[in-house]
Amino acid sequence: MWCPDLYMDHLYMNASDKMRRIEPTWNERKEKVRAKLIEVLGSFDPPPDELNAVVLEKQDMGDYSMERVVYQSDAYLQIPAYVLIPHRLEEAAPAVLAWHGHGYGSREIVGLRPDGSVDEEKQGMPQHYAVQLVKKGMVVIAPEIIGFGDRRLSSDMKKDPKKSSSCAPLASRLLMYGKTLTGLRIYEAMRSLDYLRTREEADAERIGTIGFSGGGLIASLSAALDDRIKAAVVCAFTSTFRGSLLSVNHCIDNYLPAILPYADLPELIGLIAPRALFVESGLDDPLFPAESVREAAVVLREIYESTGHKERLEVDLFPGKHEVSGRQSFDWLEKQLKGLKAGFPL
Template identity: 25%
Template sequence: MSSTPLPPSTQLSRREALGVLGGLALPLAGLPLSAVAAENSGPAASPPAIPPVTGNPPDLANLHAPLAWLAGVRGPALSFLDSRWRDLETWKREARPVFHRQLSYAPPAEPLGATLVSREERAAFTVETVRIRATAAYDIPARVLLPRGRRGPLPAVIAMHDHSGRYVWAHEKVLSAASDSEALAAFRADAYDGAWAEALAARGFVVLVSDAFYFGARRLRVEELDPARAAGDVRAAIQTARTARPGSSEWMAAIDRTCGQYEHLTAKTIFAAGATWPGLLVWDDMRTVDYLLTRPEVDPARVGCAGLSLGGLRTAHLIAADPRIKAACVTGWMTEFAAQLRNHLRHHTWMAYVPGLYPALDLPDAAALHAPGALLVQQCSQDRLYPMSGLQGAIAKLARLYAKAGIPERFRGTFHDVPHCFRAPLQAEAFAWFERWLA
């Protein structure tokens, strides 16, 4: 989900931004596309077709046509569906280094370890707050949920929080605390029907939740910005962040508004520093895997990851980058990028784009680097963040990719007649997936 403001004529409320009324619900909602998986494991088709010129005019007007043409002629040439690839492992040995190279972020790491900050006992699990050593510049704050009364080593899942334009919260989006505000509880209930990291821990999984760069404990310190040097449309918000009571609704709104506007400058600065925003997220998430595998409670052969929205994209990128993940669930962020070009890039964060990757790999191609790992993709049919053609095309392509690899049963793509969310019915499907492949 993006924080990028829309023009007044298309301004969405928060609930709408979570995916209200996409208007195109599939008749096979909730069913796997196993039939598609069996259709084609042969040579790749032509470059991705550009969606026909129908509906709303292109967001870039006259500039759309040459850019759509460019996407059609340039990518993705390294897809496993190309006829030159016959063996999955051979393809992965060539494709995964390309993915890592385009991420452009491999900093010198500090010696692996973590500092225990606190421990909290709850009825079904213990919550440990830790700081994972990462680089000389920063640590990664995380929470580890350890099921009580279970004999280890146990399966583990990395729970990825979403974007949602809410920067004050990070792990709090999927893990509750006694100090939660009414606003946080309401957000969590709307998007998740509650704290899903806890529900998974109650089933016997070790769960790790970290604060991603730019969120929670790692957000932009808006209070330290000088309003006089800021753009005019956020000066008032910065001033409010400096004077309002921390935690108040006014303070949170000011923080979130300013962080949303400052994504542009943050992305420019990351690029100018020689990195990419997805690269930073992926490296940090891989570092949490490094740490998780040092825990005696965790079985290193049974590690998964899951997330909604930005958490779903982080999941897709992590499974492309790290073969140690054995099962995954991507919810609310799986599409074909060519389908996004006409009208659906404006809704998304800078955190989604890996510069230069598309000529080699589209997002489904990258996610297929997870094979033979088990992959569940959940699409929300009322989701306004993606065109239905992109949602359907991504599922169909992943089904073909897994079928060509000879393991169609290890991929499942489902459509749910809901807005952009990871509510209880989707969680039930995801948890059953992890119990099938990890437990």
């Protein structure tokens, strides 16, 4: 009888009521939602003038080449990333920013094991979505998200990268400076976009993004705030706050301070509209339950209908758990980005 469940429910309902009393329609609210999102992410120093990019190594992977590169996001931060380039490109190709989820980092989505060796046993799996997309003729960059893999705090580096991240200590320490870990990751996503646009193999006007789980947070919010991204695939992340982040224990990096009186999660993702968006999620995902995905999809459809471009939103609830499917989304992303070349504005 003394548990705080009722209090937490009251906070959510009160925030929802306040949100809709201020400006009841999306068109009235969207600019304030965008401004509030930027505010709660926290402020960061302007990026350095130069990316100072360096290619560390290059491998021939058969159908494509793979480079390990590093570039500057801040005076004190560098981002390592894999860049996958199709062989025999005759012109600049569509390009994709690919964001891994919680796990051992960018190696996981480019088909490598934690030690950097090729994962022969799992070749062709949807979880290697950077590989699946480069084989469709797109340039793909897979940055290492800060807090994972090679970008953990030194105190975490001796731990198993499959089981250990630096999300909690980074998130809690950044709060002391009025910053958020999500904000830092979105800042670095935009810096990664800056770098991708310097690559001669990539068409700077045909860039999309894809992210799984925590990477879906980065893909969705970076696309929401940066219209240089023309199409986004969000895997295993779309939901309502109440249906997932407020009812299931998640990593602290998913939570944004003081956002709920202004917007729920589908409205933050809806800032991507009218640009193209594909949402996929497993019917048996315990972290982002299907019912919360359906509720979010209703809101997203209303947003896209209000822009006059309901056809630019696709939703796929597939048989599966917390995983990437790709059964429709990979082909969809290829179609969206290649369609820009054919003159179909998105």
